[in-house]
Amino acid sequence: xxxxxxxxxxxxxxxxxxxxxxxxxxxxxxxxxxxxxxxxxxxxxxxxxxxxxxxxxxxxxxxxxxxxxxxxxxxxxxxxxxxxxxxxxxxxxxxxxxxxxxxxxxxxxxxxxxxxxxxxxxxxxxxxxxxxxxxxxxxxxxxxxxxxxxxxxxxxxxxxxxxxxxxxxxxxxxxxxxxxxxxxxxxxxxxxxxxxxxxxxxxxxxxxxxxxxxxxxxxxxxxxxxxxxxxxxxxxxxxxxxxxx
Amino acid sequence: xxxxxxxxxxxxxxxxxxxxxxxxxxxxxxxxxxxxxxxxxxxxxxxxxxxxxxxxxxxxxxxxxxxxxxxxxxxxxxxxxxxxxxxxxxxxxxxxxxxxxxxxxxxxxxxxxxxxxxxxxxxxxxxxxxxxxxxxxxxxxxxxxxxxxxxxxxxxxxxxxxxxxxxxxxxxxxxxxxxxxxxxxxxxxxxxxxxxxxxxxxxxxxxxxxxxxxxxxxxxxxxxxxxxxxxxxxxxxxxxxxxxx
DNA sequence: ATTTACAAACGTCATTTTTACGTTTGTTTT
DNA sequence: AAAACAAACGTAAAAATGACGTTTGTAAAT
Numbered sequence: 073x074x075x076x077x078x079x080x081x082x083x084x085x086x087x088x089x090x091x092x093x094x095x096x097x098x099x100x101x102x103x104x105x106x107x108x109x110x111x112x113x114x115x116x117x118x119x120x121x122x123x124x125x126x127x128x129x130x131x132x133x134x135x136x137x138x139x140x141x142x143x144x145x146x147x148x149x150x151x152x153x154x155x156x157x158x159x160x161x162x163x164x165x166x167x168x169x170x171x172x173x174x175x176x177x178x179x180x181x182x183x184x185x186x187x188x189x190x191x192x193x194x195x196x197x198x199x200x201x202x203x204x205x206x207x208x209x210x211x212x213x214x215x216x217x218x219x220x221x222x223x224x225x226x227x228x229x230x231x232x233x234x235x236x237x238x239x240x241x242x243x244x245x246x247x248x249x250x251x252x253x254x255x256x257x258x259x260x261x262x263x264x265x266x267x268x269x270x271x272x273x274x275x276x277x278x279x280x281x282x283x284x285x286x287x288x289x290x291x292x293x294x295x296x297x298x299x300x301x302x303x304x305x306x307x308x309x310x311x312x313x314x315x316x317x
Numbered sequence: 318x319x320x321x322x323x324x325x326x327x328x329x330x331x332x333x334x335x336x337x338x339x340x341x342x343x344x345x346x347x348x349x350x351x352x353x354x355x356x357x358x359x360x361x362x363x364x365x366x367x368x369x370x371x372x373x374x375x376x377x378x379x380x381x382x383x384x385x386x387x388x389x390x391x392x393x394x395x396x397x398x399x400x401x402x403x404x405x406x407x408x409x410x411x412x413x414x415x416x417x418x419x420x421x422x423x424x425x426x427x428x429x430x431x432x433x434x435x436x437x438x439x440x441x442x443x444x445x446x447x448x449x450x451x452x453x454x455x456x457x458x459x460x461x462x463x464x465x466x467x468x469x470x471x472x473x474x475x476x477x478x479x480x481x482x483x484x485x486x487x488x489x490x491x492x493x494x495x496x497x498x499x500x501x502x503x504x505x506x507x508x509x510x511x512x513x514x515x516x517x518x519x520x521x522x523x524x525x526x527x528x529x530x531x532x533x534x535x536x537x538x539x540x541x542x543x544x545x546x547x548x549x550x551x552x553x554x555x556x557x558x559x560x561x562x
Numbered sequence: 563a564t565t566t567a568c569a570a571a572c573g574t575c576a577t578t579t580t581t582a583c584g585t586t587t588g589t590t591t592t
Numbered sequence: 593a594a595a596a597c598a599a600a601c602g603t604a605a606a607a608a609t610g611a612c613g614t615t616t617g618t619a620a621a622t
Binding site for chain 1: 579580581582583584587588589590591
Binding site for chain 2: 277314
């Protein structure tokens, strides 16, 4: 029997999904439900992140990609490894001691945590076997293990990163309005932004491209649609240093 | 025999030290020297990062702190966990397969990489047993394992982070001149900065405090000394959001 | 004692960006 | 045709930035 998994290293994924309609930043969690043997008592009923062991020939990144695909069917989403969690209380299920060449080792599961950025609308939860569900990041259910901490640290990283990098557009559809972007910033950061100044600032960016299209199916003045050009962005910021301490 | 170490998780430390005199950002590496049994052939002679297994009751952070202390004697230095490295080719020395409850596991060393920021002058390398040595980050020697990649990724993280957070002051003495700060930015980022504008910008920050002291022992006009006030900085930036995408 | 060398420190001005508002426009619904 | 309302544009003061020139203060040399 060939070994398949890497011992005591796992990858956990915080899947952030933005719902452009409710303007809510959500996290995808799966239900963990455990009954006693006689099924008379519920032992565990909470929500956890998805994660899995690292396979033998996988990089950590590949494990994360695989976990996301199994959960959502999606590939090619924005992914970031943001932290490893490996405290002594993260014990493995088989709490054995391992002997290698007369040296004893303790077991502990260290998890390499990733977060993904995508749109809730891209995920079909209808026929998923994991009882996966979206929860607003600001209104989480009871979360198992140390996964609430992992989620909150991912969220903190996202908050910081979205201020300096255009990752926000990974959470939006290809075509968006200026107000969509503003709503998203406000959701993530929990702040109010002046629409007139924000609009001017964004429109003046060369990598924000006005399309020949407007919103359809709205009951007010339809807004101009824009797209984000990664090509232009990348060309502009090859040598940009802005010290803003 | 009680198990002491955690299996196949290690911590590697990139120790950045700034030398204010030579204006050089350095990395502390240790020599790895291996001869053949008859001592007629040098098998390995390169430099690597310091790292170690995680101990049974340690958090990852504590391991990193311990590794730094053993190498330099220093504690309470700025420390950041910046990435985990766990590719399939990072095999352990004992390449065994591990069986736990009829399940086979592959071994691979995953390392949680940290970097530290400190001053070279704080480290006494005179009587260290590791043959540790400082190397300019832009002029590394032959580096073993995948440690060059780890160093470069740490450096990249530092470059990005120093633009938005005042971590630069961790590399400087408590009392510094404006030009010291400028030199440091220039070293790290490899750029030229206009001294007059930089000076004005920094002096206007409320958390840069002018002291009642000047440089001593310089053969030119002695410069005003300043300090960084973390207290004031923290108070100012509790609710500061600057979207600069 | 005076001069010299040189980095430290200050000043200026045009340009750009930000902040804080008021106003107009265009579409759908009434 | 009017009302409702978000989209979109405008303006002016304040602050920050970029690109320079100029003055100042100290130690060392004369």
